[in-house]
Structure formats: structure tokens, C-alpha cells
Amino acid sequence: MGTVFFQRQVSLASLVITLVASDNSSAAQTGRSSASSSAPITVVIDAGHGGHDRGGIPGQSVAEKEMTLDVAQRLRNVLAASGYRVVMTRDSDVFVPLATRVAIANSYRNAIFVCIHFNSAKRMGAGGIETYFYSRESLPLASAIHYYVAGGAPSANRGVRRRGFYVLRKTGIPAVLVECGFLTNPTEGAYAESTSYRQKLATEIAAGIRGRSSVTSTSSRTGVATDDSIPLQSYIDQTKVSSSKRSHKRSSRTKSSKKKKSSKTLDSEASATARKQEAE
Helix, strand or coil: CHHHHHHHHHHHHHHHHHHHHHHHHHHHHHHHHHHHHCCCCEEEEEECCECCECCCCCCCCCCHHHHHHHHHHHHHHHHHHCCCEEEECCCCCCCCCHHHHHHHHHCCCCEEEEEEEEECCCCCCCCCEEEEECCHHHHHHHHHHHHHHHHHCCCCEEEEEECCCHHHHCCCCCEEEEEEEECCCHHHHHHHCCHHHHHHHHHHHHHHHHCHHHEEEEEECCCCCECCEEEEECEEECCCHHHHHHHHHHHHCCCCHHHHHHHHHHCHHHHHHHHHHHCC
16 A cells, blocks of 8 residues: 555656646747747948948049948947847948848848948939838838938938849848938038938937838828828839930930930939949
């Protein structure tokens, strides 16, 4: 009888140990799963140009590579203070090939890619803020960032645009390219050289990153946000702009030289901007 009782007690103890071990294992797995799902998103910040690539157009007085790096570093500091994991494609005045920038972005899964640029044009009066994206999943991010940057800048709103720039087309995560104003515009160039303005740009871009999940699923032409939402921005699709220009050039050969000259004058701003951005 004592032996049977002892065996039953041992069996009961073994069962309790097994159940406790199972519960601990399940709790550990749940904890790991919870930690994984709540892991902070990684923001890959890409400061445009760098090193021998000064950015902009010939004769431009303000070096774009310096402005982009400064804004990128300020953005990093703002995001890091908010708990984001931040990765910089460059953190000094060095040249980083486009393929390397894309490879860095694609090495992170739970991440977004934000490319910082400033615009330029032959026409000094050209100005305004633009935000580019390519993949459909990047539109909410582009909408949120553009909403804050364009809304907080004392410059014209040139809208959200879809275009197949290399760094946008080749990334496998949500990716945007922000054009923070025209350095060839005397007023906007002066803004960019202001420390307080560059800090404001970083703050507004960060606000867009934080607000990306609040973008509504329907587009709005008014661009007006409610207390708890940001409108999905309407956009200009420029994915076929290069082929359109080539077609235009072929057809213009049959016209008079006077008409050719007029066409080039009208398109000078767009072509200068396109050449500068196409490599990106």
C-alpha cells in the first residue's frame, strides 16, 4: 500500500512539473512573440549626394550635399529621441553609390526609407516642396510626410508625385524622397541655410513618419486632416515622364527652330529638375 501510494505521489509530482514547464515555455514564446511585434520600426535615412557628388546644377552656390546631410542628421536625432531605431546611409561627406543605399535599406524588414534632397532649376523663380514615391505601399508614408513638410514650410506646395527613381524603385520597403525646396531660389536657398529652418524640416518629416499610420484609406483633394487622421494625398504620376520627353524631342525635329527654342524655354525648369533627380 505504501509503495503504491508513493508511486502515485511521484506520478502526480511529475505531472505538475510537466504542466509548469509547459506553461513557462508557452509564456516564454508569448513573450518573444510580443517583443517581436512591438519592436520599434527602423527608419533608414538617406542624405542625398555626398563626396564628389555635390548635387544640384552647375554654378549653384549652395551645396545640396551639405544641406541634405544636416537635415538627415537632425532627423536622426529627433527620431532617436522618440525611440526609433535609425540607420544612416551616410553620416559624413562621403559618396555612397545608389545600389549601396538601396542594399542598406533592403537589409531591414520592419523599416521605412526616407531620402532627403533639395531641388534646383535654371529658372530662379522655381520653388516649392515635392514628395516622391513609387510603390503603392509607400503612398501613405509620402502622404503623411508631405502633409507636414508642405504644411509647415513657407513655400509652394508642388504636391506628391509618383516616379521611378532608382532608390524608390529598387527598395522593398516603403520609401519616399522628399525635395525640401529649391536651393536655386534665392528665398528658399536662404531658408535652407538657416539652422532653425533645417531643424524645422527635420521636425516636420519626423511628424510625418509618426503619423503615417493615421493616413486615411481614401484620397482627398482638399488635403484637410481631421483630429485623428491625415488624408491620403492625390498625386501626379510621372512614371512615364522620360518616354514622353523622348517622344516630344523626336516630334520637335520636324518643327521650326523657333518653335524648338520656345519649347525648350518652357520646359527648362522641368528638364533641369528631371536630369538632377533621374539618377536618384
